[in-house]
Amino acid sequence: MPEFQFSSGAWQLNPQVSLRPESFGALAYHFGTRRLSFFKSRELLEVVERLPDEPDPAAACRAVGIAERQLPSYERALRTLAETEMIVPRGER
Amino acid sequence: MPGVAPLVDQFELGLQAPICITWELTYACNLACVHCLSSSGRRDPRELSTAECKGVIDELERMQVFYVNVGGGEPTVRKDFWELLDYAGEHNVGVKFSTNGSRIDEAAAARLAASDYVDVQVSIDGADAAVNDAVRGPGSYAMALAALERLAAAGFEQPKISVVVTRHNAGQLDDFKAIADRYGAQLRITRLRPSGRGADVWDDLHPTAEQQRSLYEWLLAHGEEVLTGDSFFHLSAYGEALPGLNLCGAGRVVCLIDPVGDVYACPFAIHEEFLAGNVREPRGFEGVWRDSELFAELRSPQSGGACESCGHYDACRGGCMAAKFFTGLPLDGPDPECVLGNGEQLLAARGDAAIPTPAVDHSRRKPSRACDEDPLAEFWASAPAHVAQRATSAGG
Numbered sequence: 001m002p003e004f005q006f007s008s009g010a011w012q013l014n015p016q017v018s019l020r021p022e023s024f025g026a027l028a029y030h031f032g033t034r035r036l037s038f039f040k041s042r043e044l045l046e047v048v049e050r051l052p053d054e055p056d057p058a059a060a061c062r063a064v065g066i067a068e069r070q071l072p073s074y075e076r077a078l079r080t081l082a083e084t085e086m087i088v089p090r091g092e093r
Numbered sequence: 094m095p096g097v098a099p100l101v102d103q104f105e106l107g108l109q110a111p112i113c114i115t116w117e118l119t120y121a122c123n124l125a126c127v128h129c130l131s132s133s134g135r136r137d138p139r140e141l142s143t144a145e146c147k148g149v150i151d152e153l154e155r156m157q158v159f160y161v162n163v164g165g166g167e168p169t170v171r172k173d174f175w176e177l178l179d180y181a182g183e184h185n186v187g188v189k190f191s192t193n194g195s196r197i198d199e200a201a202a203a204r205l206a207a208s209d210y211v212d213v214q215v216s217i218d219g220a221d222a223a224v225n226d227a228v229r230g231p232g233s234y235a236m237a238l239a240a241l242e243r244l245a246a247a248g249f250e251q252p253k254i255s256v257v258v259t260r261h262n263a264g265q266l267d268d269f270k271a272i273a274d275r276y277g278a279q280l281r282i283t284r285l286r287p288s289g290r291g292a293d294v295w296d297d298l299h300p301t302a303e304q305q306r307s308l309y310e311w312l313l314a315h316g317e318e319v320l321t322g323d324s325f326f327h328l329s330a331y332g333e334a335l336p337g338l339n340l341c342g343a344g345r346v347v348c349l350i351d352p353v354g355d356v357y358a359c360p361f362a363i364h365e366e367f368l369a370g371n372v373r374e375p376r377g378f379e380g381v382w383r384d385s386e387l388f389a390e391l392r393s394p395q396s397g398g399a400c401e402s403c404g405h406y407d408a409c410r411g412g413c414m415a416a417k418f419f420t421g422l423p424l425d426g427p428d429p430e431c432v433l434g435n436g437e438q439l440l441a442a443r444g445d446a447a448i449p450t451p452a453v454d455h456s457r458r459k460p461s462r463a464c465d466e467d468p469l470a471e472f473w474a475s476a477p478a479h480v481a482q483r484a485t486s487a488g489g
Contacts, residue, residue: 031210
């Protein structure tokens with residue numbers, strides 16, 4: 001699997017993953033690994049939903065209005081999602 | 094994420110849909126385990142039809158309930174079991190089902206191995222036949238291991254082996270792990286609840302205080318490689334939090350659908366006190382989950398009562414609601430197995446009258462007299478003396 005990079009490489013939600021919005025953010029369920037993850041903010045849900053329309057994860061964060069000083073925490077969250085295959089490189093399934 | 098309350102606090106207020114549902118498909122069972130939390134045995138004539146079950150699955154798909162724990166009774170005794178399993182898979186509802194293994198023949202094992210959305214959980218309650226069969230019945234250990242053999246032979250990957258921790262098997266945790274490793278299985282150990290027939294045996298079978306302590310150490314050492322269904326969160330009061338949510342999820346993140354469609358707050362609380370509604374109501378399961386008064390109450394801030402001043406309250410959150418209820422303890426006080434011993438003191442002080450009895454019981458009736466073949470025996474026994482006398486002379 002290609003390494004996750006915040007400012008280069010196109011990503012998207014894994015097609016095997018379903019998202020369910022909740023007041024705190026969202027539940028993400030991976031039907032392949034049967035792993036359940038929690039998105040701890042609505043903004044993270046927006047970022048993930050924006051991934052397919054942007055050239056890289058950092059661009060998706062900026063596109064939904066994440067402040068510059070918050071970018072590192074979003075980078076960490078997205079990296080974890082990449083490591084658990086909740087998000088995957090675009091074009092690969 | 095900045096400025097976000099801990100997830101546990103969010104979960105206590107409830108979710109749009111459960112994270113996980115336990116769905117008991119039938120009360121019928123070919124075993125009669127002494128601790129059965131649903132008091133199963135006989136099928137209930139009012140059990141949901143195939144069409145009604147599919148209707149529930151449709152609702153779960155719409156609500157994005159990603160997976161259900163299917164149980165019973167023994168769910169595989171339902172004639173439409175495999176049909177429902179397929180239907181759930183086609184509708185994005187993952188299934189993990191619990192079985193005693195009796196019906197996992199070669200064909201079933203092959204079928205399960207070919208599916209990638211079904212998880213199987215085989216129950217054993219002893220790491221040897223003697224300990225297991227004393228709880229689950231003669232021959233049940235061999236039956237469960239035969240099922241695991243067939244699953245492994247068919248190439249089914251990582252089934253679960255599910256163990257309820259009792260006084261008699263609490264010392265066998267390493268043995269259970271070895272059995273799981275032998276079959277390429279994952280071990281799941283859960284707490285003995287005083288629910289269903291479990292209420293009758295809880296006093297004798299629940300682990301001792303020393304066993305609880307060893308169990309806690311063992312769980313910490315084995316971390317996330319062993320599943321627990323978050324059922325031991327009351328042990329977190331020993332110090333370090335155990336992996337998992339560590340909260341009572343009843344009506345907040347979990348619930349139970351029983352075989353007749355009744356929706357209860359949790360699988361261990363089959364009692365009218367925790368009955369939220371029925372999936373057959375016009376509002377359906379979704380309406381019961383979102384609007385029931387009981388669930389609204391469970392999602393409102395709860396009082397820790399006597400426990401609130403305890404320094405460990407944040408860790409154990411007062412423990413298990415069902416365990417308190419079915420041992421006759423107040424819901425806003427300590428768990429009967431409180432690691433500080435506060436529950437024990439209350440148990441000793443309570444009167445027998447305080448203990449609620451389960452309202453739903455499908456246990457198979459034992460024959461009143463071993464050789465009694467007269468179908469009217471009960472009638473004669475309760476009939477007035479002269480009727481019974483006449484019957485005796487007529488029969489002679």
